[in-house]
Amino acid sequence: MDSQKLAAEEPARRELGEPGAKTRRRGDSLETDILQAAWDELMVVGYSHLTMEGVAERAKTSKAVVYRRWHSRAELVIAAMIHHQPLMGGDVPDTGSLRGDILILLRRMSLRLEEVGAESIHGLMGEYFNEVPLVLYLRGRQPGAESMSVILRRAAERGEIDSAKVTPRIASLPADLVRHEILLTHAPISDATIVEIVDDIFLPLLRP
Amino acid sequence: MDSQKLAAEEPARRELGEPGAKTRRRGDSLETDILQAAWDELMVVGYSHLTMEGVAERAKTSKAVVYRRWHSRAELVIAAMIHHQPLMGGDVPDTGSLRGDILILLRRMSLRLEEVGAESIHGLMGEYFNEVPLVLYLRGRQPGAESMSVILRRAAERGEIDSAKVTPRIASLPADLVRHEILLTHAPISDATIVEIVDDIFLPLLRP
């Protein structure tokens, strides 16, 4: 039809042990590699400078392959974030006191959020606002992330708190405040801030 | 030097009463018009679809004129937001009770934030993260926006609250929670949510 230059002269040998090796990943293996590449690219250049081209290049594949699986930059990055590490996942802390448990939970959450970076989260929310998975991710509503309710139940059983005072809003309050702090400030949240949230706000609201 | 087509044949008559009228705005008048155009454009197309070209066109001027004053899209939009309406500004409510005052303050703030739109705020934060004015705007730290401390001082004088309990974090808590809610959810914040924040969280923390 038109003067399209056909194919490549060099048959695209990817860096393996032997040069000239021809191999093509497919399916899950390829998908995992792309998600990893997207995460790496996010860490290196940040969300605002992340391009589909860049991710494809890093994954040693091409844009078309990436677009075949994710329809936009935001979708890809959200998938990469979840693939890398859910925000709230992990074992439920059990130190024997509510204060100890929740400090562990909040520190873990803030480390993971800072790893992703507030900039990325804002970027995603800005161009992908009506999508659900991102908010689920942020709020830690992934399946298997019910740490907070487990901790609160145990604390109530120990008699540390008045379980009648535990509304959903209060249960999510500490995480909300940490999230808010990270989203609005550039510097990482200090441990003193986390302790303040727990000791001056959260615990006083729940004590019998 | 090169084959540049020179000038316009048509001398750019802007819509005034008489066609053919030649007039050029300058200085503050022009600046105000551009800020207004930027705000209008923000309302119509949203931040993610707002372009410098679009703003210039709406203001009936050209991109170059806009760039002469603001170095980026984000800078322009922040200026437009502040020009349109500071988040926390306005008279300090004085209903005679802390609860009444703070409800007014929070409702006002949430209306204004929703007018700007969470999407815009995320977009701005995403591409302009290290800039100070936006966070000042969001946190209501503009000069003349000390409503909250005035309200709290009056409440303390009336003996409604224990002023020893008022830490900076607790003082900003209600606004932080409203802001957080708006930034994370699509729908406008309900009045019940505002009341809940005040009655279940804020007031219990300050009562003697």
Added chain:
DNA sequence: CCAATTAAGATACGCATAGTATCTTATAAA
């Protein structure tokens, strides 16, 4: 009141990136 200066407004351009389409060929399935 006229000449010199400033900046508005029009336009073009280079560049980056999004997203799509097309083609060859390695890999998997039958």
Added chain:
DNA sequence: TTTATAAGATACTATGCGTATCTTAATTGG
């Protein structure tokens, strides 16, 4: 071994950013 699928390379369109250049209206100041 043949056939179907999709990986990977490449080209292409469209958009928008940010800059530069040029003309001319408006302002300033002697």
